[in-house]
Amino acid sequence: MEKIDVVVLGAGAAGMMCAIEAGKRGRRVVLLDHAERVGKKILISGGGRCNFTNIHCRPENFLSENPHFAKSALARFTPSDMIAMVERHGIRYHEKTLGQLFCDRSAHDIITMLERECAEASVRIILGAIAISVHRNDHLEVHTSDTVFQSESVVIATGGLSIPKMGATAFGYTLAEQFGLRVVECRPGLVPLVFSAExxxxxxxxxxxxxxxxxxxxxxxxxxxxxxxxxxxxxxxxxxxxxxxxxxxxxxxxxxxxxxxxxxxxxxxxxxxxxxxxxxxxxxxxxxxxxxxxxxxxxxxxxxxxxxxxxxxxxxxxxxxxxxxxxxEGYAKAEVTVGGVDTAELDAKTMQSRKVPGLYFVGEVVDVTGWLGGYNFQWAWASGVSAGESA
Structure with missing residues (x-):
């Protein structure tokens, strides 16, 4: 058993941003992902150029049973904050239609930026780690295939059900239900529609x-x-x-x-x-x-x-x-998952579970879904920062 301050499950946009913020606070952070590399969905986004935010982002651009929930996180970390981070790393970008910002070169630039930020914040990244279960005794425990991490805080950033070939699973929803949290029924979002036979x-x-x-x-x-x-x-x-x-x-x-x-x-x-x-x-x-x-x-x-x-x-x-x-066309072609962990179960400022202290949910696994065009990335960054400032 290894004792750690914060365990983040999922090395995507929300998970990496959360780990970075927690690490900046001096927390000992372990970032786990079952994939062989971080940010796999980041790499394929925006045709490989990563539509990393939208300058017009506002709460009205999101779907949720509680349309007000996203306001706190989106105010805490804005598109301007993300742009400042991108510019600090010398990443060139451009605006396409409707306020969408893309990397000039490649989504790899965003991955490299996040990896550097993780390194500077002393975040330990463990890839190929299968999170088998999470339990709560005196502390939260994360059991992987070869290690048990005992932690004060566990952040679930495992994403939704969209694009299963990229490794998407229902792990985050199952875990929420295990701890008695309600999950809003999920369905594919930002997805092509299929005609009737006629x-x-x-x-x-x-x-x-x-x-x-x-x-x-x-x-x-x-x-x-x-x-x-x-x-x-x-x-x-x-x-x-x-x-x-x-x-x-x-x-x-x-x-x-x-x-x-x-x-x-x-x-x-x-x-x-x-x-x-x-x-x-x-x-x-x-x-x-x-x-x-x-x-x-x-x-x-x-x-x-x-x-x-x-x-x-x-x-x-x-x-x-x-x-x-x-x-x-289903989750295979869906860019996002609509629905997820009920926002009524979470603190809007910290993303922490109201029922289980120390347990956080961020990103796509939460019942907050953005429009097409960089909004879902901005929610990932913002919710990750909110949890990272508290976990």
Whole structure:
């Protein structure tokens, strides 16, 4: 048995940041991960360039049963703090659309930064370590395949269920339930949607066609009408707008797409002496959608007549195209897990369990899920810092 101050399970973004902060306070920290290297999901993020934060990050960009929970951590460690850390290490970066910051070179730069910070904080990293169980006697104990660590604090940063080929497991959720903590039902988030059989037959031969849309999930009022690109795939819909909407989607609900945001597409057909037929409608819709998609959409939505009322109804369908997905591509293609350890079980300032002193949960394992575009990384950094300042 080895006595230590803080054991962090999971060497991803949240776990490494937590270990760094705890180490800076002079705590003896061990960081354990079952993988052969740290930050495996960091390396594949942002197409290999790591979308490490978003300059517009705010609590409204997150889903949770408690929409206020993330406020404390996000205020404690902001995008500006992350940018300062990146600049301190001489990492060059650039802004893409909508405030997303990416490394100029590679996600390896972020990994190297975190490893250096860990070394400077005297964090001991042990890779290939399988955490078998966690127990509480007089102290918390972490049992691995070959060691027992006795610790004052244990931080669970084991992530969610997304991308199982990267080693994702339900360990964090199982552990929470072991200690009597509630877990909000989990589901894939930021994930492509799968067409019904009928829609697949109608659309999937257009795989690869994309368009700018506004996407919204469900019928209940919710935050998040997402104006970005939609992509038709061989199984359904993807692209940033669809991934964003998917986090709000539940089975049995529709997805509504505005195919021509802010435009009156069929207005030319309403002009005096204008031509009113399928060919005229096709030309109008081609002006806002890729030709193949425009042709297919008009063919599937041809009105019985071309009266003003029929044209108005056709215009409305362009802006409110409702689809009923058969499902999602699942955790294999999901970027995040929606749901997780109930925030009511945790202290918002420290991420510590209210029921088990010394037990902390950070990052994706918690019921806080960000939008696409660097928000989930910012939550990982911020929640990790909050726990590291307390553990």
């Amino acid at each position: 829609n697949r037959e109608q659309w999937c031969d257009l795989a690869g066609v994309s368009a700018e849309v506004v996407a919204r999930s469900g019928t209940r009022p919710r935050r998040g009408n997402f104006r970005e690109k939609m992509l038709i795939t061989h199984r359904g819909l993807s692209g940033p707008a669809i991934l964003q909407a998917s986090s709000y989607w539940s089975p049995g609900e529709t997805v509504t797409l505005d195919l021509a945001p802010d435009l009156k597409v069929l207005a030319p057909l309403l002009a005096k002496n204008s031509r009113r037929d399928a060919a005229a409608a096709m030309n109008a819709v081609r002006a806002v959608l890729p030709a193949r998609m425009a042709e297919r959409w008009v063919a599937l939505h041809n009105p019985d007549d071309w009266t003003n009322a029929s044209l108005a109804a056709l215009e409305q369908r362009l802006h409110q195209w409702r689809l009923l997905p058969a499902g999602t």
